[in-house]
Amino acid sequence: MSKDIDDAGGVAASPLGRAVSYRDQYAPELLFPIARIGKREEIGVGGGSLPFVGEDIWNAYELSWLNARGKPVVAIGEFRVPAASPRLVESKSLKLYLNSFNQERFGSREAVEQTIARDLSAAAGAEVGVRIATLDTRPERVIAYPEGELLDTLDIDIDTYSPVAGLLSAEENGEEASEVLFSHLLKSNCLVTGQPDWGTVIVAYCGPRIDREGLLRYIVSFRQHNEFHEQCVERIFMDITRQCAPKRLAVWARYTRRGGLDINPFRASHEGWLLENVAEVRQ
Template identity: 60%
Template sequence: MNLPEHSPLGKTSAYRTDYAPELLFPIPRQGKRDELGLKGTLPFFGVDIWNGYELSWLNMRGKPQVAVARFTIPADSPNLIESKSFKLYLNSFNQTRLAGPDALKMLLQQDLSAAAGANVHVTLTMQEDFAKLEMGELEGQLLDRLDIDVDNYSPQPETLKANFDELPVEETLVSHLLKSNCLVTGQPDWGSVQISYYGPQIDQESLLKYLIGFREHNEFHEQCVERIFTDILRQCKPQHLTVYARYTRRGGLDINPWRTNFSSAQRPSNLRNARQ
């Protein structure tokens, strides 16, 4: 079994510039899900949306080509892909000659699907279409406006409170104060998070304190989002819940996990925000 500590994270790595799919390092998702008590049918579905901004290869005449890539990995795939290995893999195309974007896309989908254990969808935006890439911020009521005292920086689910004595509400809440740390290296990961739900009204101060509680917590992006989803679902008991995080990029990659239990929820638009 591939464990995070065996990955390229925190180790000196040689940058291959010739195609090397063996660089990809898959990590089983189930280990961290076991910590959350998630066995059997998951309480959510969703995707991990990765954006790659440092993708380049050579055409058959040796001229460099560039593109921006979007990779969509199903949340029910057996494995996540460790981000540094993903970066090293993408760099292995730098001096690789390919017949065109379609040939690149075929290899990317083939290799990433094999690593994830499920079909990974790849979209390439070529240089002539860069101007079509839009930006936008997460919509919702801003939790960060609250003036609160904070003295805890590890996630505590018992912090979360909801009003079970009133009628259910439907609302979307946003915070830009999400920070966690890499599971292996401890390097900081910065993000924004959007929480949409229908159910007992969540106490906003308790939710903001809970989210700030990830500040010294070590976990991968995908794992943090699943922890947030699971804790809110158990403590606040919404009928419908969606958690979506946009993390800032590292090594030319950003990771944006989306989890929901609402069957008609629309997949997010993947608009890059100001910090990305």
């Protein structure tokens, strides 16, 4: 297994931003884990119990191996990494790892599933759920828009493109709300390469009514911000928690795919939120 990274900026040794040779035979050492603790301390989430539950849902669209007779098998995969895991897995390393299956023989789909689950769990430091569906079984991806209120039609001025928690506010003594708000205007940049990451972000909450214009300005303020997907969602969750004091809160981002992978981090204040792995139209 590659060296674990223990600080927020220590990703220089990762495959990101570097030319690498593609390997087409099984190589679990390609996985590059990154400790979550550094970025979590930056947003005020240190050791001990986390203020949220959730998971990072990965969808893999470029997955293939050889069967026992050397015939290629193609499939799609779903990987669920617990938010409580001490490490995330750097996305390019996961792409390279999955490509290493291309010329490897496996006796069954189940053998591939078990292998990936074992390797990802070792990298993340917690049990990762893995489901693989071969294309001959006709798997489907459901494309759906969030069931809530779209913020993007608000006619407002925006001039802030780095996250400012103070853009968020909620009514202090007004009527409480229970609603789902979402925006397609989330854009952040890769922490290492600066490449743009595009996504839809959904905010579901119960509590003091959140100011919608301020929430949209806050979402857009990530436009020039450099962080990994998972870290952006945790920052959004913590900023809304502190600025708006909701009784219940869930934040989910559906990022567009890169390298045959899309990443969809989900964080919630309580267990029990209904979360289906549906696709955003750009995915």
